[in-house]
Amino acid sequence: MKNKSTLEETKHLMLAIQLIKLGARLQLLESETSLSRERLIKLYKEIKFSSPPKGMLPFSTDWFLTWRPNIHSSIFMNIYNFLVKNTELRGVYALIKAYQLYLEQVGIKLVNTDDEPSLSLTRAWTLIRFVEGRMLKMETCHCCHGQFIVNADDLNQNYTCNLCNVPSRAGKTKRVKENSLKAIEEVAYS
Ligand SMILES: [Zn+2]
Incomplete structure (x- = not known):
């Protein structure tokens, strides 16, 4: 999140919150927002009261x-x-x-x-x-x-x-x- 304006950062934060509430996994969050993995995990825990599921997405x-x-x-x-x-x-x-x-x-x-x-x-x-x-x-x-x-x-x-x-x-x-x-x-x- 270097060189990003506060507004831009807030936008990504709001987006991440919305995605987590809808059930997004970490890979989706990392791909669609520019927040760091650490920040996303912290945010996820605050919203869901649990750690995000680990591992790759198994989908074919x-x-x-x-x-x-x-x-x-x-x-x-x-x-x-x-x-x-x-x-x-x-x-x-x-x-x-x-x-x-x-x-x-x-x-x-x-x-x-x-x-x-x-x-x-x-x-x-x-x-x-x-x-x-x-x-x-x-x-x-x-x-x-x-x-x-x-x-x-x-x-x-x-x-x-x-x-x-x-x-x-x-x-x-x-x-x-x-x-x-x-x-x-x-x-x-x-
Ligand atoms: Zn039909």
Whole structure:
């Protein structure tokens, strides 16, 4: 944090606080703010009353393609793309707004610690990087016309989404499908 103005430093501090409250891990904080690792750890402890989880992020693209995570990832990505297309929000600020709207959409309030969102903020951040890195992309389901996350390397001709092609092991499928489709449609047509 050398040669930074007080205002600039405050901006990064506020950003870090917001990200920590939304569940960001250290790697995300280090990447998106210019605060030192020591400062971020101290801040994290003050806000969360515990140390940040250690180690590298274990995420691969596979996680985003499994049934439930894929639906949540797709809802988030629809919101994120909508914001980037229709607002001035970019980068980490688009991430934050899209994630807040995603939480609203799936009915999760982070103040209730029992409510663990399927897609964490750090995973949402990783998802955007995978899409920007062209490892994952959005594809239109030929059945419901919703946009879903798919592997960019797969042939996705006549792609059928996870909601239109529900595996038998997914419980409460009808309700999940209806709610998720509604969420995706709301974003797509708002
Ligand atoms: Zn579909």
